[in-house]
Amino acid sequence: MSLDKQEVLKSKAREVVGNLIYNVIARQMTALEALKLFPKSVEDDSIKVAWHALVHFEADEDLQSKDKLYYEQQFLYLELIAKILAQGKNMPQNMLDEYIKYHGEIVLPKKNSVFDKLKNLFRFID
Secondary structure, X not given: OOHHHHHHHHHHHHHHHHHHHHHHHOOOOOHHHHHHOOOOOOXXXXXXXXXXXXXXXXXXXXXXXXXXXXXXXXXXXXXXHHHHHOOOOOOOHHHHHHHHHHHXXXXXXXXXXXXXXXXXXXXXXX
């Protein structure tokens, strides 16, 4: 696949992710529902950061209910990510650098083919 086609696909995937996050912050879907709809096997740092931020948003539900400031900060961060990605844009490098600095390499889920499911199963058997 040519570089131009890859960039177009990444841009479209970013738009999808941005709109998914908008749906979460508008409470039209849960973070878990959005995570299930994330584009699979897309190698894009912006999408990886968005995935990780949404995973944290989902996982921190208890903390959010106890600490409204924490919830507001997460909400505003997701809103910023959604605004950038819904336009198909890459997140600014300083945001990517800061995220990776604190969280390391982020891995997205892969496609769920039969082979992938078997591979994941056998990973635990070894």
